[in-house]
Amino acid sequence: MSKTVIPLRELRGSLRIPAANTAQAAGPLADTRARALHDLRISVTDRCNFRCTYCMPRDVFDADYEFLPHAEILTFEEIVRMARIFHGHGTRKIRLTGGEPLLRRNIDRLVAMLREALPGVDLTLTTNGSALKAQAKALRAAGLDRITVSLDSLDETTFRAMNDADFPVARVLEGIDAAADAGLAPIKVNMVVKRGVNDHQVVDMARHFRGSGHIVRYIEFMDVGSTNGWRMDDVIPSAEIVRRIAAQFPLVPADANYPGEVAGRWRYVDGGGEIGVISSVTEAFCSTCTRARLSTDGHLYTCLFAQRGYDLKTMLRSGAGDAAISEAVAGIWQGRGDRYSEIRTAETARSRKVEMSFIGG
Ligand code: SF4
Numbered sequence: 001m002s003k004t005v006i007p008l009r010e011l012r013g014s015l016r017i018p019a020a021n022t023a024q025a026a027g028p029l030a031d032t033r034a035r036a037l038h039d040l041r042i043s044v045t046d047r048c049n050f051r052c053t054y055c056m057p058r059d060v061f062d063a064d065y066e067f068l069p070h071a072e073i074l075t076f077e078e079i080v081r082m083a084r085i086f087h088g089h090g091t092r093k094i095r096l097t098g099g100e101p102l103l104r105r106n107i108d109r110l111v112a113m114l115r116e117a118l119p120g121v122d123l124t125l126t127t128n129g130s131a132l133k134a135q136a137k138a139l140r141a142a143g144l145d146r147i148t149v150s151l152d153s154l155d156e157t158t159f160r161a162m163n164d165a166d167f168p169v170a171r172v173l174e175g176i177d178a179a180a181d182a183g184l185a186p187i188k189v190n191m192v193v194k195r196g197v198n199d200h201q202v203v204d205m206a207r208h209f210r211g212s213g214h215i216v217r218y219i220e221f222m223d224v225g226s227t228n229g230w231r232m233d234d235v236i237p238s239a240e241i242v243r244r245i246a247a248q249f250p251l252v253p254a255d256a257n258y259p260g261e262v263a264g265r266w267r268y269v270d271g272g273g274e275i276g277v278i279s280s281v282t283e284a285f286c287s288t289c290t291r292a293r294l295s296t297d298g299h300l301y302t303c304l305f306a307q308r309g310y311d312l313k314t315m316l317r318s319g320a321g322d323a324a325i326s327e328a329v330a331g332i333w334q335g336r337g338d339r340y341s342e343i344r345t346a347e348t349a350r351s352r353k354v355e356m357s358f359i360g361g
Contacts (some may be wrong), residue, residue: 007212010203012123013222014299014308014310014311015129015308015309015311017310017311017312017315017328017331017332018332018334018335019327019331020327020330020331020334021330021331021334022057026088026089026326027088027089027090028089028090029089029090029329029330029333029334030333030334031302031333031334031335031337032334032335032336032337033286033287033337033339035287035288035289035290035336036090036290037086037089037091037292037329037333038090038091038092038093038260038290038291039091039092039093039094039095039290039291039292040083040086040091040093040094040095040291040292040294041094041095041096041097041291041292041293041294041295041359042079042082042083042094042095042096042097042109042294043097043098043099043101043293043295043296043357043359044074044079044096044097044098044099044101044104044110045073045099045100045101045103045104046067046068046097046098046099046295046296046298046357047067047098047100047103047357048099048100048103048357049100049103049130049165049167049239050097050100050128050130050163050164050165050167051163051164051165052152052162052163053161053162053164053197054151054192054194054221054222054224054230054354055224055355055357056355056357057164058164061357068258068296068297070104070341072296072297072321073296073297074294074296074297074298074313074316076106076109076110076113077113078298078313078316078317079110079114079294080110080113080114080117081316081322081337082141082145082217082298082316082325083117083118083121084117084118084322085322085325085326085329085330086292087118087325088123088326089329089330089333090332091121091123091292092120092121093121093122093124093305094114094118094121094122094123094124095124095125095126095148096110096123096124096125096126096162097112097125097126098296099296099357100127100128100130100131101125101126101127101271102125102127102130102131102132102135103131103148107125107135107139108114108138108139108141108142109142110137111123111125111139111142111144111156112142112143113144114143115142115143115144116143122145122146123144123145124144124145124146124147124148125139125147125148126147126148126149126150126165127147127148127149127175128149128150128172129149129150129151129152129171129172129175129176130167130172131175131176132147132149132172132176132178132179133171133175133177133178136175136178136179136181136182136184137178137182138305139182139184140179140182140183140184141210144184144186145184146184146185146186146188146190147179147184147187147188148187148189148190148268149172149176149187149188149189149190150189150190150191150192151169151172151173151176151177151189151190151191151205152198152341153169153191153198153201153203154169154201154204154205154207154208155169155198155200155201155341156168156169158197158198158200158201159172159250162197172250172309177212178191180212180213180214183282185213186213186214186215186216186319187213187214187215188214188215188216188276189205189209189214189215189216189217190217190219191205191216191217191218191219191238192219192221192222193218193219193220193221193241193359194221194234194236195221195233195234195235196234196294196305197234198349199236200278202218202236202241202244202245203244203245203248206245206248206249206275207248207249209273210249210268210272210273211272211273212224212273213273214273215274215275215276216275216276217238217263217275217276217277217278217308218275218276218277218278218280219237219278219280220235220236220237220238220279220280220281220282221235221281222236222280222281222304222345222348223305223348224304224305224355224356227342230324230349231346231349232281232346235281235282237279237281237282238264238278238279238282238283239279239282241277242266242277244277244301245266246266247323249268249269249270249272250268250269250270251266251267251269251275252266252267252269253265253266253269254266254267254269254274259288260285260288260289260290261284262277262278263276263277263278264277264278264279264283267340268292274353280341281341282342283346284339284342285341286338286339286340286341286342286343287339287342289303289339290339291304292310292333293359294312294359295309295354295359297313297315298311298313298314299311299312299313299359300312300332301354301359302333302336302338303338303340303354304340304359305338305340305341305348306354307351307354308354309354309359310328310332312325312329315328
């Protein structure tokens, strides 16, 4: 089925930056639903070597697709400056994403720069694992704390079909091993579950990673972006995932590690470790969502399902001082009321949203 190609410039429009309620150059923030600004996800590239059907379908992200020109992409220095400003507003966790972040040249240098600037921050990265074997050691040495690897299937045919780049499972597994050897633990393995595509792999994934110390996290298939053709029928509810796994390997619920943790935790009764379920569709967690997203070209998005972002790059590059940018961030966050997953319908699922590869998942 061919998909509608939405001109990129339409999805890259900018919202007007609101003024802060009170002049607030630093300090913790709360949005209109009393949510803090705790996490920042930074997309370091809009490119990826995979064409996962739910994220960057090949019929949209083809040879004619207009990726960002180099000059539009935030430099490492600009990223670190933004990270410091967010830290001043209470951000304590930073995740590097993409696209595929390990495709960004010298990404370990960015990790080292962030680590030096913000020694206490929880610094993580989400990758498709394709280049992890080669880079795991350098990332750890640069100061990365942990890593999340996306892996939708252990079945070769299913995985190659889902990544649509003919990429083999074994190379991702080697990357996971290399990350574990480097000390990037605990490793989270994210599996997006789509009915009829890879749901037959739910129990196999649990079986494979039980006892390894790695945590498989099952994610309900979501209507991210405007190109993935989402339907509610494609979603396997987390409750069903837990039932299927527990039928083979008994599970008990575990407490959240911290308030607002996205994944629901379940422990194997026999001590084989734990799994997580991310019920983004069937049990929306917007009320505790403390995540902001900085796109590859320096726009701030306050929801994964946003249609527009706020252009901070223009401020960065037009001589604005940190205090002014910090105030701009405060105004945006204080005005935030996002709760897309609480109000999702078949209608909203068809609406135009920014592509996940542009703002990170
Ligand atoms: S839908 Fe938006 S507000 Fe709700 S949890 Fe997801 S990113 Fe947060």
